[in-house]
Amino acid sequence: MPSIRTEILANGLPLHRMALEGTRATTILVAFDAGARTERPEENGMAHFLEHLVFKGGEKYDDYRKVNETAERMGGSLNAYTSHDLVAFHITVRAEATMEALDLLTDFVGRPLLDQEELDKERGVVIQEIARYADQPSAVAEELIDKAAFGDHPLGRTVLGPEEHLKTFSRDGIIAFRERQWAGSRGGAFIVGNVSHLEDGAATNELLERFPTLDAPGPFEPAPAFTPQxxxxxxxxxxxxxxxxxxxxxxxxxxxxxxxxxxxxxxxxxxxxxxxxxxxxxxxxxxxxxxxxxxxxxxxxxxxxxxxxxxxxxxxxxxxxxxxxxxxxxxxxxxxxxxxxxxxxxxxxxxxxxxxxxxxxxxxxxxxxxxxxxxxxxxxxxxxxxxxxxxxxxxxxxxxxxxxxxxxxxxxxxxxxx
Structure with missing residues (x-):
């Protein structure tokens, strides 16, 4: 049976420590209720775009090379995902690297630079990602069925968003979305696996409190009545x-x-x-x-x-x-x-x-x-x-x-x- 400890940090972020026996690995995952269904119509694609942008660096690891090379030096697997439900960032490492991995993840995710030059470059990358999906009939079918089931509701829109939206997203707009949706009270930090190298108390909490204290966002738009197409x-x-x-x-x-x-x-x-x-x-x-x-x-x-x-x-x-x-x-x-x-x-x-x-x-x-x-x-x-x-x-x-x-x-x- 896992040993689970939960506490609420000063910034409102719940921290869940889940100790699992018989593993030498630790996963650190931070997620927020800030997926595609929380976007306004003109923001469609912004949650996923923001996921990309934070990997360009934070205050300590201040460019993408430092982020990637630091993860590799600790033998870590670093990634993220955006769904209609959530945006999440995670790294899995050998247990001995837990605190170093936590330092890395909380730096570039908790206090990202969101540099304008990097934003402009990544805009083109995501537009290419959208084009790649459009070339894959199975991916097109997945997007089409969401629209057929939910219409123009956020659950019927694509996670990637349309190309024309990516061209309009500004740095100010992206920061405003983050400040509106990435509230600690609507998220969570999960440290799972071999937690024997996780430091208790101040050291761990201080790193996770790099995420700012934000007001909880309003409720998302309820799912519509089923009018299938x-x-x-x-x-x-x-x-x-x-x-x-x-x-x-x-x-x-x-x-x-x-x-x-x-x-x-x-x-x-x-x-x-x-x-x-x-x-x-x-x-x-x-x-x-x-x-x-x-x-x-x-x-x-x-x-x-x-x-x-x-x-x-x-x-x-x-x-x-x-x-x-x-x-x-x-x-x-x-x-x-x-x-x-x-x-x-x-x-x-x-x-x-x-x-x-x-x-x-x-x-x-x-x-x-x-x-x-x-x-x-x-x-x-x-x-x-x-x-x-x-x-x-x-x-x-x-x-x-x-x-x-x-x-x-x-x-x-x-x-x-x-």
Missing amino acids: VLVTERDSNQSHLRMIYRPDVDVTDVKQRAALTIYSTLLGGSMGSRLFDEIREQRGLCYSVYSVDHAFADVPILQLGAGLESGKCAEAFTRMKEIVAELHADGPREEEVERARAYAAGRRVLAFENTNAVARTAANQAIVFGEDIDPDQIVERFDAVTFDAVADIARRVDPTTLAIACVGPHSADEFAA
């Missing part, structure tokens, strides 16, 4: 990328319902033994890739299905995928497949939690998005405790007639009409 980006190709989103009638604040939704998603299309994989890929040979995945935002759940396949087989695969969801809704799952999916989902989580970075990322989502306990053992136990009846109930809560649809390939929207 069918969106198609036509491309002259022999491959299609299909995406479908359902919105289950699930209370995302109920950890038991979320766990049951994950088991349902697993038996539907989350493993090689799942219904989608077995029938769409193995029995019918309609595609190489087919899956389902669930995700819970702070106020709304989604169930996403996807497939990459030969364009001539898209219509048959789409029809059969819808039918499988409808069959589960009408007839429910089998006890054997629930048992297998529960074991698989729990086992995958146990294996993931062998990695200190995965534990830290999960803890950040639990604490910041949902305000829940971060004990990884409890997360596994929730999967183990999911009952057949709970999964059958989830199947009934997925309306098979109401779904958002997106496709990239040689198709038109009327091919996906009900």
Whole structure:
């Protein structure tokens, strides 16, 4: 069982120390409730752009070379991510380098220079990143399905934002976004793994208090009512990328319902033994890739299905995928497949939690998005405790007639009409 200690620092930032036995690694992760869904319309792409910019240096490590070379000298893996939910920065090192890694991360993330010249250079880099995604049909399909499910709501916009926005972002605007959203009370610092080299008290707290004390931001825009669309980006190709989103009638604040939704998603299309994989890929040979995945935002759940396949087989695969969801809704799952999916989902989580970075990322989502306990053992136990009846109930809560649809390939929207 992990040993977890939590305290609130002077700047409002919660500090979670999570000691895990049997590892020589330590992950330090700092995250804020400042993802893409917190952006105003004209700011779309700013959260991700800011993530890039802080790596250009802080007060002590004052250029990108010092940041990168310092991380490499301690053998560290340094990275960051921006989602609709969060922005997070993390470094994983051997335990002996914990304090040095904390000094590095809190310097360039907690007090970034945000140099104008570096901003202008990085602007071009992110525009190239946007162009790269536009060249990848599967990435376009992912962006398209969000729009089909959420429209012009922030959850329907891309994390990267449009190129025209990147061209307009000013240093003052970026600083204003950071000061509005990066409040300690809406974030968290997570130090996970072998914490034997983490200094208690003043030394650790002083480094994390490099993050300024900021007022908590206002609430994000609630998720809209589900008014799904069918969106198609036509491309002259022999491959299609299909995406479908359902919105289950699930209370995302109920950890038991979320766990049951994950088991349902697993038996539907989350493993090689799942219904989608077995029938769409193995029995019918309609595609190489087919899956389902669930995700819970702070106020709304989604169930996403996807497939990459030969364009001539898209219509048959789409029809059969819808039918499988409808069959589960009408007839429910089998006890054997629930048992297998529960074991698989729990086992995958146990294996993931062998990695200190995965534990830290999960803890950040639990604490910041949902305000829940971060004990990884409890997360596994929730999967183990999911009952057949709970999964059958989830199947009934997925309306098979109401779904958002997106496709990239040689198709038109009327091919996906009900």
